[in-house]
Amino acid sequence: MPRQTFFNLPEEKRKMIIDTALDEFGSRPYSKASLSRIVARAGIAKGSMYQYFEDKKDLFIYLLELAAGEKLAYIQQEIDPNADFFTACEQTILAGTRFGLNNPKLWQVMANAKDTTGEELLHEFIVKGKKMSRDYFSRMIRKGQEQGSIRRDVDTRLAAYMVSAMLSQGLMDYIMDLFGVGTLDELLARPELGQKLTEKEVRKMSSELTKLLRNGLGEMSS
Amino acid sequence: MPRQTFFNLPEEKRKMIIDTALDEFGSRPYSKASLSRIVARAGIAKGSMYQYFEDKKDLFIYLLELAAGEKLAYIQQEIDPNADFFTACEQTILAGTRFGLNNPKLWQVMANAKDTTGEELLHEFIVKGKKMSRDYFSRMIRKGQEQGSIRRDVDTRLAAYMVSAMLSQGLMDYIMDLFGVGTLDELLARPELGQKLTEKEVRKMSSELTKLLRNGLGEMSS
Amino acid sequence: MPRQTFFNLPEEKRKMIIDTALDEFGSRPYSKASLSRIVARAGIAKGSMYQYFEDKKDLFIYLLELAAGEKLAYIQQEIDPNADFFTACEQTILAGTRFGLNNPKLWQVMANAKDTTGEELLHEFIVKGKKMSRDYFSRMIRKGQEQGSIRRDVDTRLAAYMVSAMLSQGLMDYIMDLFGVGTLDELLARPELGQKLTEKEVRKMSSELTKLLRNGLGEMSS
Amino acid sequence: MPRQTFFNLPEEKRKMIIDTALDEFGSRPYSKASLSRIVARAGIAKGSMYQYFEDKKDLFIYLLELAAGEKLAYIQQEIDPNADFFTACEQTILAGTRFGLNNPKLWQVMANAKDTTGEELLHEFIVKGKKMSRDYFSRMIRKGQEQGSIRRDVDTRLAAYMVSAMLSQGLMDYIMDLFGVGTLDELLARPELGQKLTEKEVRKMSSELTKLLRNGLGEMSS
DNA sequence: GATGAATGAGATTTCATTCAT
DNA sequence: AATGAATGAAATCTCATTCAT
Numbered sequence: 001m002p003r004q005t006f007f008n009l010p011e012e013k014r015k016m017i018i019d020t021a022l023d024e025f026g027s028r029p030y031s032k033a034s035l036s037r038i039v040a041r042a043g044i045a046k047g048s049m050y051q052y053f054e055d056k057k058d059l060f061i062y063l064l065e066l067a068a069g070e071k072l073a074y075i076q077q078e079i080d081p082n083a084d085f086f087t088a089c090e091q092t093i094l095a096g097t098r099f100g101l102n103n104p105k106l107w108q109v110m111a112n113a114k115d116t117t118g119e120e121l122l123h124e125f126i127v128k129g130k131k132m133s134r135d136y137f138s139r140m141i142r143k144g145q146e147q148g149s150i151r152r153d154v155d156t157r158l159a160a161y162m163v164s165a166m167l168s169q170g171l172m173d174y175i176m177d178l179f180g181v182g183t184l185d186e187l188l189a190r191p192e193l194g195q196k197l198t199e200k201e202v203r204k205m206s207s208e209l210t211k212l213l214r215n216g217l218g219e220m221s222s
Numbered sequence: 223m224p225r226q227t228f229f230n231l232p233e234e235k236r237k238m239i240i241d242t243a244l245d246e247f248g249s250r251p252y253s254k255a256s257l258s259r260i261v262a263r264a265g266i267a268k269g270s271m272y273q274y275f276e277d278k279k280d281l282f283i284y285l286l287e288l289a290a291g292e293k294l295a296y297i298q299q300e301i302d303p304n305a306d307f308f309t310a311c312e313q314t315i316l317a318g319t320r321f322g323l324n325n326p327k328l329w330q331v332m333a334n335a336k337d338t339t340g341e342e343l344l345h346e347f348i349v350k351g352k353k354m355s356r357d358y359f360s361r362m363i364r365k366g367q368e369q370g371s372i373r374r375d376v377d378t379r380l381a382a383y384m385v386s387a388m389l390s391q392g393l394m395d396y397i398m399d400l401f402g403v404g405t406l407d408e409l410l411a412r413p414e415l416g417q418k419l420t421e422k423e424v425r426k427m428s429s430e431l432t433k434l435l436r437n438g439l440g441e442m443s444s
Numbered sequence: 445m446p447r448q449t450f451f452n453l454p455e456e457k458r459k460m461i462i463d464t465a466l467d468e469f470g471s472r473p474y475s476k477a478s479l480s481r482i483v484a485r486a487g488i489a490k491g492s493m494y495q496y497f498e499d500k501k502d503l504f505i506y507l508l509e510l511a512a513g514e515k516l517a518y519i520q521q522e523i524d525p526n527a528d529f530f531t532a533c534e535q536t537i538l539a540g541t542r543f544g545l546n547n548p549k550l551w552q553v554m555a556n557a558k559d560t561t562g563e564e565l566l567h568e569f570i571v572k573g574k575k576m577s578r579d580y581f582s583r584m585i586r587k588g589q590e591q592g593s594i595r596r597d598v599d600t601r602l603a604a605y606m607v608s609a610m611l612s613q614g615l616m617d618y619i620m621d622l623f624g625v626g627t628l629d630e631l632l633a634r635p636e637l638g639q640k641l642t643e644k645e646v647r648k649m650s651s652e653l654t655k656l657l658r659n660g661l662g663e664m665s666s
Numbered sequence: 667m668p669r670q671t672f673f674n675l676p677e678e679k680r681k682m683i684i685d686t687a688l689d690e691f692g693s694r695p696y697s698k699a700s701l702s703r704i705v706a707r708a709g710i711a712k713g714s715m716y717q718y719f720e721d722k723k724d725l726f727i728y729l730l731e732l733a734a735g736e737k738l739a740y741i742q743q744e745i746d747p748n749a750d751f752f753t754a755c756e757q758t759i760l761a762g763t764r765f766g767l768n769n770p771k772l773w774q775v776m777a778n779a780k781d782t783t784g785e786e787l788l789h790e791f792i793v794k795g796k797k798m799s800r801d802y803f804s805r806m807i808r809k810g811q812e813q814g815s816i817r818r819d820v821d822t823r824l825a826a827y828m829v830s831a832m833l834s835q836g837l838m839d840y841i842m843d844l845f846g847v848g849t850l851d852e853l854l855a856r857p858e859l860g861q862k863l864t865e866k867e868v869r870k871m872s873s874e875l876t877k878l879l880r881n882g883l884g885e886m887s888s
Numbered sequence: 889g890a891t892g893a894a895t896g897a898g899a900t901t902t903c904a905t906t907c908a909t
Numbered sequence: 910a911a912t913g914a915a916t917g918a919a920a921t922c923t924c925a926t927t928c929a930t
Contacts, residue, residue, distance in 0.1 A: 005910070031254045036903060045912045047907085056904065086440065114336045130395065141439070150439045155430045159439060161396040162388045162431070170387025173352065174380060208377045209384070216438030217363070217372045217381060218308065227893065258920065267895045272922065449914065475697045479900065489916045494901070530884065558780045574839065585883070594883045599874045602840060603883060606875070609836030610828045617796065618827040627789065652821045653828070660882030661807070661816045661825060662752065671889070702924060711891045713928085722925065 002062050006052035017042050026108035057122050067106040074099045085144030086214050093206040134160045224284050228274035239264050248330030279344050289328035296321045307366030312432040359385045446506050450496035461486050470552035501566050511550035518543045529588030530658050537650040581607045668728050672718035683708050692774035723788050733772040740765045751810030756876040800826045
């Protein structure tokens with residue numbers, strides 16, 4: 001957790017620091033991201049950074065929490081709490097995709113938070129994040145079963161893992177492929193691409209994916 | 223590519239080097255893995271390593287290719303080439319899971335090959351690997367459509383991304399959860415866990431997942 | 445350019461670092477000079493050096509600029525700006541020689557700055573330095589022609605190259621020969637030699653060389 | 667001195683080794699030139715190199731001797747032994763320039779042999795080479811004085827240093843400037859430049875320089 | 889005579905973190 | 910609260926040379 005000093009900072013300065021840090025952690029794996037570079041670009045003293053955050057990890061986790069929080073808030077505001085499971089899924093995909101496209105920096109940082117093996121605390125934090133995502137889907141699936149829109153014989157836990165994998169990893173790869181880029185970096189570097197994915201296409205994709213979730217791949221009669 | 227020198231080495235030594243390197247790259251993200259540590263543990267001179275491999279990246283890529291090659295070979299030998307799509311899927315899941323459990327080091331290195339942002343060539347290599355995996359599923363799906371076991375209205379590309387995400391990311395997370403560990407590291411560190419997943423359970427899982435792929439989550443009548 | 449950090453240092457420390465570095469770069473060609481050795485001798489941390497200078501090249505160029513600046517200042521103060529060309533030449537030779545004898549370390553570093561092939565930026569810097577020297581002589585020669593002390597049919601550019609070669613390379617070799625040493629190193633190592641070149645001899649040499657520049661080698665009647 | 671083994675080699679192989687080595691030492695300062703690179707490019711075993719030459723230094727000196735020998739032979743064959751001093755000078759300049767233009771690799775290696783401070787034996791060798799050059803000019807000057815073409819009051823030693831500096835350093839810089847390049851490397855890289863210096867221009871340059879040597883810069887009446 | 893694997897010292901550079909001011 | 914100099918461990922990589930086969 002950032003120290004109190006950080007929150008005492010004038011909002012402008014705080015934002016600037018966050019932005020610079022997002023840039024750095026967004027464009028490099030955690031272990032290659034450099035505090036030295038961040039303070040240099042932000043134009044603040046290195047010592048100051050250590051007045052604001054305990055250490056590199058603390059800063060990174062703060063950014064992740066920030067990103068996750070904003071994403072969650074955005075998605076929740078777009079979802080109808082009373083919708084049935086598949087409608088909610090579709091809305092989640094839609095909102096998640098839009099959020100990513102509109103907040104590429106945050107998206108990048110989250111995407112960069114995958115491989116942190118060997119960084120004890122950090123790794124735990126990320127595992128915890130994944131778990132939260134799965135628990136969320138677990139609850140939704142269970143609710144769907146109760147409402148009768150999801151088959152009772154579905155293994156809830158297994159399904160939650162799969163939905164989670166699809167909506168985080170799978171969907172992101174798919175979108176990057178649509179853009180014809182291999183990294184989010186390239187996407188950020190060419191903002192004109194942002195236009196390429198029209199609202200219509202995003203809707204189409206969400207609907208297709210939802211259909212897949214509902215019906216699977218198999219012939220209906222089978 | 224390793225230099226010829228490496229292949230001229232006595233098999234025993236070569237294996238030892240590979241093993242030591244797998245340990246290192248398996249327990250740290252690429253950028254934190256250290257050649258110095260590897261040579262120290264392997265008991266060879268630093269210079270020697272550079273006679274065998276061009277550089278760190280070369281070594282890492284070699285390990286990845288090794289792992290991918292062995293996994294592919296194992297899976298192919300376990301699959302009935304004439305089986306229909308879903309049977310093949312089930313066999314793939316089964317074989318993939320068994321391979322991972324029996325070759326935890328290789329599994330680990332592959333799992334660690336996610337975050338390589340900022341390492342040009344390496345990143346490209348990994349993106350290429352993902353693409354190969356998806357292309358494989360694409361072909362399988364198309365074949366399934368021709369054979370009539372997969373609905374024609376399924377978006378092949380989207381489906382390939384999803385299947386790929388489920389069988390790589392999703393499945394691995396799920397298995398680790400079954401073991402009650404957050405990292406493959408922990409799994410490696412406690413070999414007794416290997417027993418915990420009985421053959422029966424693995425079969426059950428594969429069958430469940432295949433069912434999910436076929437039927438999706440939705441009520442059949444829906 | 446050295447970083448601000450370097451200039452913030454207490455003068456004493458700064459001088460010590462410069463001195464140590466001059467010793468190192470004076471006694472080895474650029475590519476063999478070692479930062480590790482410098483910091484070891486200066487008794488500072490390796491990391492500190494990189495707070496002061498961007499890299500090895502930065503340090504070396506700083507030393508060269510320092511030397512060139514001091515030499516220029518010294519020479520300018522010894523020259524009568526209104527003197528005719530040959531008088532100015534004589535004064536330049538005189539002052540340049542004295543400066544070298546009194547600042548053997550700087551002299552050495554400048555002498556060692558010859559072979560930098562394959563070091564892009566560094567090489568450019570040195571080429572630029574040579575060019576400045578030639579331009580200076582070009583201007584002087586042209587002025588001499590206007591004043592009527594230099595023949596109009598002299599090829600200014602060619603002459604500038606020759607004067608420059610004589611006063612940098614030729615003169616230094618000659619002086620080292622006078623001392624009976626093959627390297628400036630040896631000269632530095634035996635400070636008692638400093639006395640050997642009396643003021644009278646230096647004057648004699650400057651005058652002889654000037655005569656050569658003026659009259660060439662040929663018989664006057666020829 | 668190369669070992670006998672080297673001379674026992676088939677001429678073709680010997681030439682190839684020499685050529686590869688010339689390339690390497692021609693494009694890098696001695697201390698950066700790499701035996702490893704040479705053997706790799708020449709396609710011979712590293713051990714073999716040590717059967718041919720004692721060490722790096724031995725190889726380098728051999729190349730220098732080779733270059734010097736060839737240059738000397740070329741020049742001598744172009745000079746009229748009975749010519750008077752200034753004619754001989756002009757012929758030397760002419761021949762030296764032509765040799766350099768026609769043997770850019772050798773030229774480069776010789777040019778790269780300037781800064782070898784800190785390499786005991788090597789340095790001595792080079793100092794010796796310079797001395798030989800000066801001694802040659804000393805003898806010529808003395809002869810010129812006896813023949814009456816050079817003034818008796820010229821300080822022979824000083825003059826020899828100056829002529830030597832002009833014809834080695836000064837002339838080379840001048841020519842490179844004519845070509846508009848800063849390094850011999852660039853000259854080698856763009857063979858089309860070779861044409862730029864016409865025979866006529868080379869003659870003009872030699873004649874101008876000789877005139878300078880004879881008459882100096884000063885007004886004749888002065 | 890040829891080979892080429894082994895060596896290990898040493899080079900430059902980076903970085904998170906501390907701490908006196 | 911802010912600063913920024915100091916630190917030193919650690920990383921990757923290169924190279925001349927040796928020596929057993």
